[in-house]
């Protein structure tokens with residue numbers, strides 16, 4: 001299983017879209033001088049085996065332009081409707097004159113009710129019939145098992161917003177990827193569900209929006225300590241072991257995610273700090 005971290009930033013990106021804080025200002029200056037740095041972060045998207053995407057941000061175009069064939073994406077699992085995770089306007093371009101010789105005829109979008117509502121709101125003006133037939137939407141709830149082709153996906157509730165946001169466990173060819181973003185402390189019922197599945201994850205992506213900044217345990221995102229605590233809970237539940245790659249991601253400019261701060265997190269806790277373009281194969 002190949003997991004590509006196409007985007008690893010929080011909603012506003014890093015540097016943040018309209019921000020002039022010291023971190024963003026300094027990063028922008030270095031980028032303008034032509035520096036190549038892992039500190040530049042687009043909004044979150046994770047691609048599994050080139051055909052299943054978790055979320056679809058406003059930066060999807062730039063992810064494609066780095067050399068990824070988006071026409072091959074057959075399945076899109078959307079965690080929730082926030083704009084950094086689901087930029088639905090782009091789907092009016094999947095077909096007709098805008099997209100030719102697509103590797104996969106149809107893209108199926110899985111999402112909660114709010115996600116499907118955002119899809120409708122964002123596409124009704126411009127979605128041509130010739131395009132609509134290539135994009136399918138499917139409603140999904142927590143505690144479901146989805147099976148398509150040789151994929152198997154399990155869904156669980158996140159602690160994030162009022163719309164029933166989802167966490168996903170993705171399985172293919174005996175390998176498993178667990179996606180735990182955007183969420184604060186993982187709800188007990190999600191942990192119980194994972195435990196009952198009795199399936200070990202090879203790779204886990206965990207929210208780490210606040211990084212070294214202390215956050216409230218009731219927050220809608222995690223800090224580093226909460227991410228590490230999540231790993232402990234997963235180990236106790238039999239979902240993780242020493243061999244599981246535990247990746248932290250969804251970083252915000254507010255916690256100044258410098259290469260140095262992330263290297264310190266990796267050394268201290270044995271986690272892997274994601275960056276845009278990072279690939280893991282298991």
Ligand SMILES: [Zn+2]
Nearest residue numbers: 010011084182
């Ligand atoms: Zn987000």
Ligand SMILES: [Zn+2]
Nearest residue numbers: 019021024253
């Ligand atoms: Zn900033």
Ligand SMILES: [Zn+2]
Nearest residue numbers: 080082160182
């Ligand atoms: Zn969100």
